[in-house]
Amino acid sequence: MPELPEITLFKSYFDETSLHQKIKSIDFLHTGSLQSSKNDFVKALEGKEFTETRRLGKYLLIKTSGDKVLVMHFGMTGELEYYRNQDPPKYARVIFNFSDDAHLGYLCRRKLGKLFLADSEEEFKKEHSLGTDALELKEKDFMELLEDKTGSIKGVLTDQHTLSGIGNVYSDEMLYQCGIHPKTKTDTLDEDQKKQLFKEMKNVLKLAIKKEGKRSEFPSDFLIRHRKEGEDCPKCKGKIKKIKVSGRSTYFCPSCQKERS
DNA sequence: TCATTTGTTTCATG
DNA sequence: ACATGAAACAAATG
Helix, strand or coil, rough: CCCCCHHHHHHHHHHHHHHHHCCEEEEEECCCECCHHHEEEHHHCCEEEEEEEECCCEEEEEEEEEEEEEEECCCCCEEEEEEECCCCCCCCEEEECCCCCCEEEECCCCCCCCEEECCCHHHHHHHHHCCCCCCCCHHHHHHHHHHHCCCEEEHCCCCCCCCCCHHHHHHHHHHHHHHHCCEHHHHHHHHHHHHHHHHHHHHHHHHHHHCCCCCHHCCEEEHHCCCCCEEEECCCCEEEEEEEEECEEECCCHHHHHHHH
């Protein structure tokens, strides 16, 4: 679930609670998410403090006073919980214990999240061949990225190597707002459609951040409020349909988003 | 038991 | 070699 807007919120949450705290110790309740050895995490982080965070696509990068960067990915069900004077929250997988006796829990219900140690932001981005972050992308670069693509536009939007941060739910939303069928071949989009898509990409992401990811507060003409087969389309008289596009459940309105390949 | 969920990785195909 | 899309994988839920 967590895509760019949600990671942005995690970043704010992290900044407000856990920056500049000294890491006294770390508890590993589940090691499956660790992409380096437990020992390496301990060595890199214990006794250090978190100094600065950056968001890169769906990743949260956390710089430390040491020489390693802690990188969090939240998979489908990851989240953060800061607490004190209580037991570890349910689904806590890794707990950072701070010297003032507060704790930051990295939670992951389905254990699909990952924790990395990286040498730098640049190294991590390169290592995982991540595309430019969707919020930082300029219109000109967006147009260029789409230029030589032949696959479905949804596939391109969600490909983290092309541009990073957009997942299943928000890609559907952008395409819906533009009236573009998710299966449309990217090279058949005209200039205006691509510009509109760029605009809606930013709009949707920014709005989601502003509403703090609370979907019930999104505008009622957002697809996100009607992501269910057979629901009434809020823009026309159509019914929302569910199909598979590049293996993902995709919701759209067949009458607003006409197929024309 | 199995289909379903998501993001990423891997593999086959064109 | 490269782009694309399908399938596999991680784990848990209903």
